[in-house]
Amino acid sequence: MNHSAPGDDVPTALRDARSTSWSLRADAGRRLANAAEDPEVAGVLHRLLLDGQDTAVTQETAEALLGRGDVCGLRLVLAARAVADDDAGDHLAAALTNVFRQSDEGCERLDTLASALVSDADPSVAEQARRVLAPW
Structure with a gap:
């Protein structure tokens, strides 16, 4: 799913991520998701x-x-969920449901992705991946 619009660029999104406006920060998060591999x-x-x-x-x-x-x-998302407070954790869990848990295909895709992370070098990510795979 690509959320970027023509003309969007990473420097602008990075600036918007520091905005006092929640809507600009949310938009920046959507745009920056496309460049998530960049440290x-x-x-x-x-x-x-x-x-x-x-x-x-x-x-x-x-x-x-x-x-x-x-x-x-x-x-x-799992790295953030590992350190999130209860409120943010609830919204991260809701995002998992909204994106993956609405269909059998989505659930299968989530299981495949989470399975790849159960042996992650970061133990907190690996633990969160195991939780995703646990029956809910």
Whole structure:
């Protein structure tokens, strides 16, 4: 799922990620999800996933990352979920449901991605991946 619009660029999105406006931060999270492999961008995405000012930023960023449908996006969401407070954690879990758990195909895709992360070098990501795979 590609959320970028023509003319979007990473420097502008990185600037918007620091905005006092929740809607600009949420939009930045959606745009930056496309560049999540970049270490600098990944750090900013982690901050947006744990946005302490507005959970809409958390959920929008998480859904954009999960919408990529790849291990990179899921890994960033699980890393944030491992350290999130209860409120942010609930929104990260809701994003997992919204993106993957609405269909059998989505559930299968989530299981495949989470299975790839159960042996992640980061033990907190591996633990979160095991939790995703546990029956709910």
